[in-house]
Amino acid sequence: LAGVALETMTQASDRTRPADIRVSVEQQGDGALRITYDLKKPRKALLFGALAAGHRARRWEFETPGFKLARLDDGDRITRNDGAKFNSVVLTASPDLIRIQKDYQPITAYGEGGVMVYTGHFWPLTARGGRVNATFSFMPAPGAKAVAFGARADRLTDWRSPMAHPAFVYMGPLQPVETREVMAVVDGAAPQWISDEFYALTPRVFSHLAGALGFSLAVKPNLFLAAPLGREEARLSYSGDALPAQFQITLEGGAWRERSPKALGVFRRSTIHEAVHLWQAAARPGSEEVAGWIHEGAADAIAAETLLALGLWNAADYTADFDRAREECTGE
Numbered sequence: 001l002a003g004v005a006l007e008t009m010t011q012a013s014d015r016t017r018p019a020d021i022r023v024s025v026e027q028q029g030d031g032a033l034r035i036t037y038d039l040k041k042p043r044k045a046l047l048f049g050a051l052a053a054g055h056r057a058r059r060w061e062f063e064t065p066g067f068k069l070a071r072l073d074d075g076d077r078i079t080r081n082d083g084a085k086f087n088s089v090v091l092t093a094s095p096d097l098i099r100i101q102k103d104y105q106p107i108t109a110y111g112e113g114g115v116m117v118y119t120g121h122f123w124p125l126t127a128r129g130g131r132v133n134a135t136f137s138f139m140p141a142p143g144a145k146a147v148a149f150g151a152r153a154d155r156l157t158d159w160r161s162p163m164a165h166p167a168f169v170y171m172g173p174l175q176p177v178e179t180r181e182v183m184a185v186v187d188g189a190a191p192q193w194i195s196d197e198f199y200a201l202t203p204r205v206f207s208h209l210a211g212a213l214g215f216s217l218a219v220k221p222n223l224f225l226a227a228p229l230g231r232e233e234a235r236l237s238y239s240g241d242a243l244p245a246q247f248q249i250t251l252e253g254g255a256w257r258e259r260s261p262k263a264l265g266v267f268r269r270s271t272i273h274e275a276v277h278l279w280q281a282a283a284r285p286g287s288e289e290v291a292g293w294i295h296e297g298a299a300d301a302i303a304a305e306t307l308l309a310l311g312l313w314n315a316a317d318y319t320a321d322f323d324r325a326r327e328e329c330t331g332e
Ligand SMILES: [Zn+2]
Pocket: 001, 002, 273, 274, 277, 296, 299
């Protein structure tokens, strides 16, 4: 998945004005988060963007009495039951039991009680669909740290993403590893060969993409890698999400435990695909008006060129992939 449905960037002037809404995100047990919205001026409603399958209605529970959540065609709305204005509301948000398709997961569970939060699903919208001028405070559980971009801290207070865009923030015990290419937070549950492969692959891929696409990334990206492998031994699932200067990988299925040719192939190809999204996001702000297949297809094509250029694929692999892609296109 691309984060290339890039939103209009937050107004630059917002960054210096005090926030209209302060959002605090407090880590609870079992991957749950206590979310507090503090409004500078009372409002009648908080609006949120679309999130599939009624996720908020199922997984958000109000702690402040007298509130309700309504599902709209293009999102959700929090109001008081009596319709009056309010200046604060507290709720508990729990991770979903199923993976939400074609969207960022609001909360992803990491090993040792860690969680990764996608701020976009918690960030209220204006009536015109832009983002409210908001700041986030992240309060990890005792002993845990908050990690976002270059920061690792006991807490982040009144924080805004340096990319002026929704972002991933990790809360948990993991220590990031900084290489020349990335600042990585890799789940302790990930098999060793995965992190070895990642650290071996990224320098080659980044250097190839910088050369082929004509520029290097201005901001060192974060990688977050979760590995809730689970008990399905034959499963080999890779899901990736890219945002400006961040990408997230979730590996599920027992087939990741061994470094098989198949697992290695999926890992390399998908990781390069996500890396291409980082260059796409850096090259130009996207628009929802651009059909998904354009940046997804381009990321697949550039990943194939990269695999060939790095000698990880031979000409026959490349041709087979091209034929498969063509068949898929004509089939749709
Ligand atoms: Zn993608």
